[in-house]
Amino acid sequence: xxxxxxxxxxxxxxxxxxxxxxxxxxxxxxxxxxxxxxxxxxxxxxxxxxxxxxxxxxxxxxxxxxxxxxxxxxxxxxxxxxxxxxxxxxxxxxxxxxxxxxxxxxxxxxxxxxxxxxxxxxxxxxxxxxxxxxxxxxxxxxxxxxxxxxxxxxxxxxxxxxxxxxxxxxxxxxxxxxxxxxxxxxxxxxxxxxxxxxxxxxxxxxxxxxxxxxxxxxxxxxxxxxxxxxxxxxxxxxxxxxxxxxxxxxxxxxxxxxxxxxxxxxxxxxxxxxxxxxxxxxxxxxxxxxxxxxxxxxxxxxxxxxxxxxxxxxxxxxxxxxxxxxxxxxxxxxxxxxxxxxxxxxxxxxxxxxxxxxxx
Amino acid sequence: xxxxxxxxxxxxxxxxxxxxxxxxxxxxxxxxxxxxxxxxxxxxxxxxxxxxxxxxxxxxxxxxxxxxxxxxxxxxxxxxxxxxxxxxxxxxxxxxxxxxxxxxxxxxxxxxxxxxxxxxxxxxxxxxxxxxxxxxxxxxxxxxxxxxx
Numbered sequence: 001x002x003x004x005x006x007x008x009x010x011x012x013x014x015x016x017x018x019x020x021x022x023x024x025x026x027x028x029x030x031x032x033x034x035x036x037x038x039x040x041x042x043x044x045x046x047x048x049x050x051x052x053x054x055x056x057x058x059x060x061x062x063x064x065x066x067x068x069x070x071x072x073x074x075x076x077x078x079x080x081x082x083x084x085x086x087x088x089x090x091x092x093x094x095x096x097x098x099x100x101x102x103x104x105x106x107x108x109x110x111x112x113x114x115x116x117x118x119x120x121x122x123x124x125x126x127x128x129x130x131x132x133x134x135x136x137x138x139x140x141x142x143x144x145x146x147x148x149x150x151x152x153x154x155x156x157x158x159x160x161x162x163x164x165x166x167x168x169x170x171x172x173x174x175x176x177x178x179x180x181x182x183x184x185x186x187x188x189x190x191x192x193x194x195x196x197x198x199x200x201x202x203x204x205x206x207x208x209x210x211x212x213x214x215x216x217x218x219x220x221x222x223x224x225x226x227x228x229x230x231x232x233x234x235x236x237x238x239x240x241x242x243x244x245x246x247x248x249x250x251x252x253x254x255x256x257x258x259x260x261x262x263x264x265x266x267x268x269x270x271x272x273x274x275x276x277x278x279x280x281x282x283x284x285x286x287x288x289x290x291x292x293x294x295x296x297x298x299x300x301x302x303x304x305x306x307x308x309x310x311x312x313x314x315x316x317x318x319x320x321x322x323x324x325x326x327x328x329x330x331x332x333x334x335x336x337x338x339x340x341x342x343x344x345x346x347x348x349x350x351x352x353x354x355x356x357x358x359x360x
Numbered sequence: 361x362x363x364x365x366x367x368x369x370x371x372x373x374x375x376x377x378x379x380x381x382x383x384x385x386x387x388x389x390x391x392x393x394x395x396x397x398x399x400x401x402x403x404x405x406x407x408x409x410x411x412x413x414x415x416x417x418x419x420x421x422x423x424x425x426x427x428x429x430x431x432x433x434x435x436x437x438x439x440x441x442x443x444x445x446x447x448x449x450x451x452x453x454x455x456x457x458x459x460x461x462x463x464x465x466x467x468x469x470x471x472x473x474x475x476x477x478x479x480x481x482x483x484x485x486x487x488x489x490x491x492x493x494x495x496x497x498x499x500x501x502x503x504x505x506x507x508x509x
Contacts, residue, residue, distance in 0.1 A: 168416050
C-alpha cells in the first residue's frame with residue numbers, strides 16, 4: 001500500500017545540489033565535455049544507445065555525463081527522452097550486406113571473399129594496463145592499405161549456396177513493436193530480437209554463457225561478425241519515394257549451429273542472429289546465442305528446461321530499466337506496508353509466547 | 361530503381377548526402393538562406409530503424425534514431441523537404457531550402473558550390489576508413505613443417 005507523504009522538499013533540493021557538485025568533482029580538474037565523452041568513451045556511448053534503444057551519440061554522451069558514468073542510469077535517461085519524441089515513421093529494413101566494413105571476421109572460414117578484417121579491436125592486446133595513457137600525448141596515425149569500397153558478402157550466403165544452412169523465412173510484414181504494445185508470451189522471433197537487442201548486456205551475456213556451459217547447448221560457431229556503417233532509408237509519403245535519412249554504426253553477428261535435422265528438415269546448419277547499435281561486439285555475439293537457444297520449439301529440439309530456452313524468463317528479465325525500476329522502488333517509503341508487517345509479527349509472537357507458556 | 365527518372369535518382373542522392381552531412385559544414389557552405397515559407401517543422405522526432413532476421417529474413421524493430429524533418433516553399437514556388445539525422449533544426453531547415461533550390465535553375469551552381477565539396481569530403485572520409493580497415497586485413501601464410509621436406 002502507498003500513501004501520499006509530504007515533506008522532505010528542502011532535503012531533496014539540498015541532495016540534488018550536492019549531486020550536481022559531486023558530478024562536477026574537484027574544480028581544479030578540467031570539466032569533461034560531452035564531445036570528449038562521445039569521442040573518447042565511444043563504447044560506453046554505444047552501449048547507452050543500444051540499450052536506450054535510441055541512436056543519437058550526442059544524447060547518449062550527455063546522458064553518461066549527467067549520470068556520472070552510471071550506464072544504466074544513462075540508459076534510463078535516454079529511454080525517458082525517447083518517449084517525448086513523435087514517431088516520424090519506420091525505416092525500410094537495413095541492408096547489412098551493404099555495410100561499409102570496419103571489422104569483419106569469420107571463425108568458420110579462414111579464406112573468404114573480402115577477407116578477415118580485424119578493425120580497431122581489443123583482441124590480441126595483452127590486457128596489460130598501459131601507463132602511457134595516463135600521460136597526455138599524441139597517437140601516431142594508423143597505417144592504411146589500398147582498399148575497395150565494394151560490399152562484402154555475408155558468410156552465411158556462401159553456405160546457403162549449397163543448401164547447408166537454413167534459409168531465413170522471407171517476408172515484409174510490419175514487425176511487432178514492444179514500445180507500442182506490451183510484450184505477450186509466446187512471442188515471435190522479430191519481437192524476441194527487439195527485446196534482446198535492447199536488453200541488458202550483462203544479462204544477455206550470462207544467458208549466452210549458460211548455453212555454452214551446457215544449459216541449452218547449441219554448438220555455436222561465429223560464422224561472421226561484422227561492424228560498420230549502414231545507410232538508413234525511409235519512404236517519405238510526400239515524395240513518393242524513399243531517401244536516406246542518415247547512417248548508423250552496427251554490429252552484426254551470425255552464428256552457425258549444428259542441427260541434426262528433424263522429421264521435416266534434412267540435417268543442416270541453423271542460425272542465430274545478433275544485430276546491435278554501435279560497436280557492441282560482446283552483446284551481438286551473446287544476442288545470437290540467446291536467439292538460437294530460444295528457437296528450440298520452431299526447430300523441433302528438446303526443451304531441457306534450461307533458463308536460456310525459457311522465453312518468458314529471458315525476455316521478461318532482460319530489460320535493465322524495468323528491472324532497476326522494480327528493484328529500486330523498494331527503497332522508497334513503504335512505511336504503511338512495514339507497519340502492517342510489524343503488527344502482524346508482534347501479534348504472532350504474542351500468540352506463540354502465550355502458547356509456549358500454556359504448554360509448560 | 362529503373363522506374364525512377366534521372367531527376368528522382370539525383371534528388372534521392374542529394375537528399376541522402378544532406379541528411380548525412382555534418383550540420384556545421386553545411387552551414388559554412390550555405391550561410392545565408394533565400395526567402396522561404398516554412399510549411400512544416402523543423403520538427404525533431406524518432407524513426408524506428410528496422411533490421412531483418414538473419415540479415416535477409418523478416419523485418420524486426422532494432423531501435424529508434426533521432427531525425428529532424430522540415431518542409432519549405434520558396435518564393436519561386438519550389439517546395440523542398442528534408443529528413444536529416446539528429447536533432448539540429450537549422451540543419452533540417454537548410455537541407456529543405458537546398459532541396460527546393462536544387463529543383464530550380466540555380467541547381468548547377470549549387471551543385472558545384474555545395475554538393476560537390478560535401479560529396480568529396482564524404483568520399484574522402486569513407487576511403488580513409490576503408491584503407492585503415494584494409495591495413496588490418498589478415499594475410500595468412502602457411503608454416504612449412506619439418507616432415508613436409
